[in-house]
Amino acid sequence: MLKQLYLAVLFCTAISALSFAQILEPVKWKGSANKISDTEYELVFTATIDDGWAIYSQKDLGGFAPQTLFEFEKEAGKYELIGETSEPQVAPKFDEIFQEDVIKFKKQAVFRQRIRLLDETLNIVKAYVEYQTCDDAKCIPGDFDFNIALDGSKFAIEAVELDERSRALSEALNLNIKGKDKYEATVNVEEKTxxxxxxxxxxxxxxxxxxxxxxxxxxxxxxxxxxxxxxxxxxxxxxxxxxxxxxxxxxxxxxxxxxxxxxxxxxxxxxxxxxxxxxxxxxxxxxxxxxxxxxxxxxxxxxxxxxxxxxxxxxxxxxxxxxxxxxxxxxxxxxxxxxxxxxxxxxxxxxxxxxxxxxxxxxxxxxxxxxxxxxxxxxxxxxxxxxxxxWLNTVKVVLGFIELALALKFLSNADLVEHWGLLKREIFIGLWIIIGIGLVLYLFGKIKFPHDGPLNKLGGFRITTAILFLAFVIYLIPGLTNTKYANLKLLSGFPPPLFYSIYDKDSECPLNLNCYKDLDEGIAVAKAENKPIMLDFTGWACVNCRKMEEQVWSTSDVYDMLSEQYVVISLYVDDNKDLPESEQFQFLRPNGSAKTIKSIGNKWATLQTINFENNSQPFYALLNHDMELLNATKGYTPDEDEYYQWLLEGLGNFNKN
Incomplete structure (x- = not known):
């Protein structure tokens, strides 16, 4: 009851929309070197993290949480690594975003790597870090190139020449979006005090x-x-x-x-x-x-x-x-x-x-x-x-039923952490229904407890309260089904998540929508079916993305519009799955350094930044087949009517052409 309302405060994010560009950079990196001996050095990588944000461990705990990954450019015969890159010692703990144990760092994180020189003339060591940074509502992919001078001097970044394949794949990321000058991004902010x-x-x-x-x-x-x-x-x-x-x-x-x-x-x-x-x-x-x-x-x-x-x-x-x-x-x-x-x-x-x-x-x-x-x-x-x-004892017993329901949330937390599978979403909701029925029967006098006196007649307030709880029980019943009505958006986030279900899901897309996770495939389908495209930049760890899906996309008008009138292309910017080697490439940054596009998330995050000067999620863009914006792009928009009108406007502009 109170828990969800308290947690709702955590989802509030102050996002500035002063211009179309919205590049967030919550993590600042700095590299340095400590001399240990004539041939050994300790490379120090310091991440300074803004309040409310965190980065994650290098360790793979087997879940969805992103890893911080360091790569070292080893010049043949120049140096070798001694052991692994160390990180702050933090115990794993359950994370509400990922619904699993994670290791994350806040405020500051210092990573260290020892090296042994094989060539004492070496002065510059190049390294690269790839990471995700998350707050309570969204995750943002990031990377940084280190050029560390062992003697402490400044190092000028040398421009990198890309090979032909990297140039071609880099150019393919630029969709040449048209119409950006017509529209400004709209970002909606949910504020609690x-x-x-x-x-x-x-x-x-x-x-x-x-x-x-x-x-x-x-x-x-x-x-x-x-x-x-x-x-x-x-x-x-x-x-x-x-x-x-x-x-x-x-x-x-x-x-x-x-x-x-x-x-x-x-x-x-x-x-x-x-x-x-x-x-x-x-x-x-x-x-x-x-x-x-x-x-x-x-x-x-x-x-x-x-x-x-x-x-x-x-x-x-x-x-x-x-x-x-x-x-x-x-x-x-x-x-x-x-x-x-x-x-x-x-x-x-x-x-x-x-x-x-x-x-x-x-x-x-x-x-x-x-x-x-x-x-x-x-x-x-x-x-x-x-x-x-x-009546005072009646109030006390009603509170007892509520305490019983709240107790299940704590058991659910432990169940999610340990993956026991005891309280799948439908089982949790089923137990709440049983508790609710018990409370209704009590209020109608069918169940008695030790301190209850004889119930001669039912008062109006008692009947009204019983009817309200009965209505709540009826509201819960669809949560037991494997339908779109199972999404109880008024309780969003309190029961176990939708994916933690006793049912096998037909689609890996939100709400079983028929979405595409490959850009080229989605564009081809949109052309074949002559439908507009909705680019959905999202993330596995994005809380506001889940809230949009469960509370806005699930409404009948929006759901029907997305499923029937649009081709939805969901691009997960935090997907750590490696691209096939033939699709991995070097991307040239504006400062002249190169970024390795190795994972699916790297690719989509870079595509979003290049084309929309934006790196936050959720982020939505409506396009025609010529990659022309149909209206303003959208961020988090918890108002389903506003979101529906946005989709309707985009569809209307598509049909005009």
Whole structure:
């Protein structure tokens, strides 16, 4: 529930679209050499990485994550490598983008390679690195040529002469796109603010207010403050102070996580993606659920609350009020603990989780504190509060079902990391359907729990709530099928991904569309069928690409348009599969150096940069058979109507010709 909304903040990317060109370069490389002896040197390759971005290990962990690859131009008889290129020692961890264990580096990464000179007159060592850099929404391919002078002097790049085959293949990458002067790229940005995180915590606090541990305390506490003081103004002031202390207590609970985060910025994400801890979270949430069902109570030691209550009575004043607020936090733990646990589990899934946790906890504390202050300021409002009764236990049981559903997410995280295959997408959704049916039956009085009293009649609110949950269950049912309706876009990213399925997929294209992954083949089909072309520059690791496919392409109008009116050519810029040797070549950069086009991803990434001066994904271009733009290119566009109108405009311009 809260997790996905928290994670949505991570997908927000500030992309500037001041001009048609949009070349991103989040990684800066620098090469140097350390002399070890007269014949041995250590080559040092330093990557300085922008905030929010990362590069990946040289190690192949057997998944989709891109590797950082170094190549050394060995001049015959000049030098030899000693061992392998070293890299920072970072443990593998589960990555939300790739849904697998990866090794990635942030801020800075230093790679080292020792060499032994066989010719002591050698002064220049040439090397090349190829890498992918990713943030939380997209991945960008990159490469860099090193020309390292062993004596530390500057080295001027020598122009490279390409052979005839490389020149021909390089020229083939230039599609000579026409019409670029007519249109500007349009880039849509999805923005979320910290206010949204705070609001989610506030919502959690409001839910906690409706539990049996907190709700009855409101009139009791307000009455204490307004009656224990001879002056009503003083009672109001004390109740305000009580509310302030409640807010501070919950906000301060997040401070230890800031200390942990400052010691190791990766530790919170390591915690959230650790298999063992995800299993522990799963077990804890199951325990919380059955506590809410009324089978037992999870409380902090009563000696704590008794001691604090005693101090509050003895000390009095500001300090006494603080201890009263702390007593409330401890006494209400059996109800607030699961909600706080949800905030904790949600916040620790992201970089910067400590700040998210502070914002969420502050919102929670504010929502919990406000009633005590407002009802003290306006005592007559107390008469409008519903009386405590069985409805409070109903709220608690409903929360128990929700905790049960959330527990499955943590088990799913561990399952995805270890590839157990226990919770494939359809199984996960099926379990949610069972939990939802159980909740509906409970609300209609067909299931009872230990603390439930006799249900004489169904209230309107209970019936309405049951109908809403029943509607949610019905919404989930198509998720069990192997159809386009299985894409539950309102829950995008929360269940296991679409590819983690019990069904065999007919197509390797998104949503089983009939797309092409080879440019020449796709163009030939477009000409044969007389259809316009949609170039889809995408990536296996591109989160916003998946969001476009699952939330926008899946809508009926857009899907029908793509499947019937266009030839979709999806070019994966992070595909590490090597091209056949006959198709590998040298590409001449503008600075005169050469870049080796070795993999499929190299080829498509270079093609995108050459033709569109853009290297971010997703990136869409509509073309006719003469490689003329039909309208403006598009970036991430979460509005399906806007995207459909863009496709419609392109189709109309194609048919005019």
């Amino acid at each position: 910290s206010l949204g995180i705070f609001f989610l915590g506030f919502l959690g606090g409001l839910i906690a207010l409706l539990t049996p541990c907190v709700f009855p305390m409101i009139p009791l506490t307000v009455s204490f403050f307004t009656k224990s003081s001879g002056e009503n103004k003083k009672g109001v002031f004390n109740s305000i102070l009580y509310g302030v202390f409640i807010f501070l207590i919950y906000a301060l609970l997040s401070l230890p996580f800031h200390l942990i985060d400052s010691l190791d910025p990766e530790i919170l994400n390591n915690i959230s993606t650790n298999v063992t801890l995800n299993i522990i979270f799963f077990a804890v949430f199951i325990a919380f659920a059955f506590s809410f069902f009324g089978y037992y109570e999870l409380t902090l030691p009563s000696s704590w609350s008794n001691a604090l209550d005693s101090k509050a009575n003895k000390i009095g004043g500001f300090i006494g009020i603080f201890f009263m607020a702390l007593t409330l936090a401890i006494v209400s733990f059996s109800c607030t603990g699961p909600i706080l646990g949800t905030l904790l589990g949600s916040s620790l899934t992201a970089d910067g989780g400590a700040m998210q946790l502070t914002l969420g906890m502050s919102g929670f504390g504010l929502a919990l504190a406000l009633p005590f202050t407002l009802f003290a300021m306006f005592p007559k409002w107390l008469n409008t509060l519903p009386k405590s009764g069985g």
